[in-house]
Amino acid sequence: MSVREVAAGGYREALPVLAVSAGGGLFAGVVLGGMEAELEAIPGLLLLVPALLAIRGNVYGSLGARLASALHQGLVEPRLSLGDRRVRAAVAAAISNGLAMSLFAATVGFLLVLLQGRTASLAALLGIALIAGLVSGVVLTTAVVTVVFVGYRRGLDPDALAGPVVTTTGDVVGLATMLFAARTVIALGLVGGSPA
Amino acid sequence: MLPLLAVLTLVELGSGLVLDTLRETLFEFPSLLVLVPVTIGMGGNLGSILAARLSTAFHLGLLSFSPDDERLVGNTLATVGLALTVFPAVGAGAWLLQGLFGATELGLPTVLAVASLSGLVLALIAVAVTLAATYAAYRLGLDPDEVVIPVVTNTCDVLGVVVLFGVVRALV
Numbered sequence: 001m002s003v004r005e006v007a008a009g010g011y012r013e014a015l016p017v018l019a020v021s022a023g024g025g026l027f028a029g030v031v032l033g034g035m036e037a038e039l040e041a042i043p044g045l046l047l048l049v050p051a052l053l054a055i056r057g058n059v060y061g062s063l064g065a066r067l068a069s070a071l072h073q074g075l076v077e078p079r080l081s082l083g084d085r086r087v088r089a090a091v092a093a094a095i096s097n098g099l100a101m102s103l104f105a106a107t108v109g110f111l112l113v114l115l116q117g118r119t120a121s122l123a124a125l126l127g128i129a130l131i132a133g134l135v136s137g138v139v140l141t142t143a144v145v146t147v148v149f150v151g152y153r154r155g156l157d158p159d160a161l162a163g164p165v166v167t168t169t170g171d172v173v174g175l176a177t178m179l180f181a182a183r184t185v186i187a188l189g190l191v192g193g194s195p196a
Numbered sequence: 197m198l199p200l201l202a203v204l205t206l207v208e209l210g211s212g213l214v215l216d217t218l219r220e221t222l223f224e225f226p227s228l229l230v231l232v233p234v235t236i237g238m239g240g241n242l243g244s245i246l247a248a249r250l251s252t253a254f255h256l257g258l259l260s261f262s263p264d265d266e267r268l269v270g271n272t273l274a275t276v277g278l279a280l281t282v283f284p285a286v287g288a289g290a291w292l293l294q295g296l297f298g299a300t301e302l303g304l305p306t307v308l309a310v311a312s313l314s315g316l317v318l319a320l321i322a323v324a325v326t327l328a329a330t331y332a333a334y335r336l337g338l339d340p341d342e343v344v345i346p347v348v349t350n351t352c353d354v355l356g357v358v359v360l361f362g363v364v365r366a367l368v
Contacts, residue, residue: 006270011277014245021241022282025234026289032233033226033294040223047216050236050357051208054350058201097201105205112213167241171233 017164024168031175038182042191044113044120045128045182049175051105052132055098056174057166060140063094064162067148071158078149087145095137102129124190131181132174139173140166204350211236211357218361221368227302228310228364230290235314235360238282239352243322246275247348250330251340261331268327276319283315284308306368314356314363321359322352 032049039046067090070076076086106122106129113120147165148158185191215222215232222229253259253267261268291307329347333340 001266001270003266003270003273006266007273007277010249010271010274011281014274014278015281017245018238018241018278018282019285021237022234022286022289025237026230026286026293028233029230029290030293030297033230034297036223036226036229039219039229044216046219046222047209047212049232050211050215050353051205053233053236054208054353055201055205058204097198100198101201101205104202105209108206108209109212112209113216167237171237175233 020164021168024172028171028175031172031179035175035179035182038179038186041186042121042124042128042182043118044109044125045178047112048105048109048125048129049178051109052102052129052178053171053174055101055105056136056140056170059094059098059101060144060170061163061166063090063141064144064148064166065159066090067145068152068158068162071148071152078152080146080149091141091145094141095134098137099130099133102133105129121191124185127185127188127190128178128181131184132177135180136173136177139177140170143169143173207350207354211354214357214361218364221364225302225368226298227290227294227307228360228368230294231286231307231311231314231360232357234286234290235318235356236353237356238279238286238315239318239322239356239359240349242275242279242319243326243348243352244345245278246271246323246326247330247340247344250326251333251344254330254334254340261327261334272323272327275323276316279315279319279322280312283318284312286315287311302368310360310363310367313367314359317359317363318352318356321355322348325351325355 067076070086071078076084103126106125110120110122110125143165144162147161151161152158249271250259259265259267287308287310290311291304326344326348329344330340333343
């Protein structure tokens with residue numbers, strides 16, 4: 001194989017996947033662009049964006065991989081219900097890991113803002129981590145479980161489905177729930193003080 | 197699971213810290229805010245695709261770490277070509293969408309230039325990190341499939357923010 005053949009083949013194979021993921025990323029970007037007022041009103045929120053998005057990707061990517069392995073091993077039935085003990089345990093572990101990490105990120109993020117001599121509201125950042133973590137957990141769990149189970153029943157490899165679903169929906173859902181949580185926290189008056 | 201997640205979260209908070217120092221520029225020009233998630237994600241995507249290809253070639257015994265190895269050079273060229281295709285399109289898309297949903301405060305040429313230059317630099321970094329990680333795994337006798345992809349994805353995610361920071365500082 002010549003260099004030219006390898007390069008052309010690699011380019012053609014990866015372009016569709018990258019284009020879909022770039023499309024998803026752009027939608028996530030539009031949500032972030034529309035969040036400008038909330039990001040300005042809540043110091044520390046912009047700092048949390050990469051961490052909160054990465055937590056969603058890591059936690060729900062691993063949920064998808066676990067369900068896919070369990071399906072391959074015949075340990076769970078591809079039925080859309082939370083009746084199965086293994087499915088319930090995997091979902092509960094994902095949501096609680098996601099929440100614990102989001103609250104941890106919010107606390108460390110709050111300290112990082114304070115260290116720069118600026119002010120921030122710990123209650124607002126923890127509130128956003130909690131609300132966004134719960135809502136995105138429910139939405140992403142539903143998406144991952146549905147796609148993996150339905151895909152498996154139609155004869156697709158769940159291992160190949162879980163990753164792309166989480167990477168394309170994770171950022172959009174993560175940012176949309178962060179926006180919702182930020183507006184809730186502002187409406188509840190948790191931001192306090194003057195938005196500096 | 198939790199200790200690893202905590203370490204990854206701390207690393208991502210580091211990139212958040214870099215992003216946060218750009219906040220005034222980002223709030224002034226929300227078109228740049230639109231580019232943030234794509235830039236974060238795409239570096240990891242480019243790196244993990246290259247890493248997957250190289251480790252498969254490695255397992256098949258088809259890869260040698262020399263500058264005249266066809267698979268090494270060909271896949272590296274493909275990665276740079278992909279970045280040079282996807283990033284300008286993303287820049288144009290960001291400018292268009294921001295124009296639909298808000299005000300366009302930056303011209304199309306600026307947004308295109310920021311996206312394209314970030315993409316090119318990020319692709320070169322992704323190639324360097326992937327080659328270094330694959331070579332290290334090979335020398336240490338580790339399975340590149342298990343080691344390289346998580347290392348490359350997380351490193352490139354963080355470096356995506358750093359690259360965007362540098363390019364915005366230089367061009368805007």
